[in-house]
Amino acid sequence: MMRKSIAIDMDQVLANSYKKMVVAYNEAFGESLTEEEFLHGTKKSLDPSKEKRFFELLNEPSFFRDFEVLDPDSIEVVRQLNDHFDVYIATAAMDVPGSFHAKYEWLREHFPFLNTQNFVFCGNKAVIYTDYLIDDNPRQLQAFRGQGILYSMPYNEHVDGYVRVRNWKEIGEYFLKVGVEK
Secondary structure, eight states, X not given: OOOOEEEEOOBTXXXXXXXXXXXXXXXXXXXXXXXXXXXXXXXXXXXXXXXXXXHHHXXXXXXXXXXXXXXXXXXXXXXXHHHHSEEEEEEOGGGSGGGHHHHHHHHHHHOTTSOGGGEEEXXXXXXXXXXXXXXXXHHHHHHOSSEEEEEOOGGXXXXXXXXXXXXXXXXXXXXXXXXXXX
């Protein structure tokens, strides 16, 4: 029997990217936004004069290297999923091309049991042909052809039409329901 496959987004699903982004934003522009304010859309609504400078900060080769793991349970759940599924990491690294090496190193550090041949650095995830995609970005899920699973974040609260998970324990439970024995 052929194993099913899961693609997992990296930023704000495995890695807490916004925590460092809000610090960088506040330092660069003399602001004092909270992580919650930033998560609700500040990054997406930057004025053009700040947007270019902020992108330059994100595009620094080491920026993505030291993110915290978003949910400590993710490591064990991904390890268990990897025993039953073909697991891929699908990250939209084309949005920040300077991030490739740092993202690769981060994944190797935190998920050393994953096959590096299953790391996919892409833009539009319509090119991902797995059975499932776990992502926080509804735009990426719209383009995906399999079962989209929306990782809940404040900026996607209003989105319906997908299986929604709030943490990695819920992801583990979801895949138990679809037939994975741990």
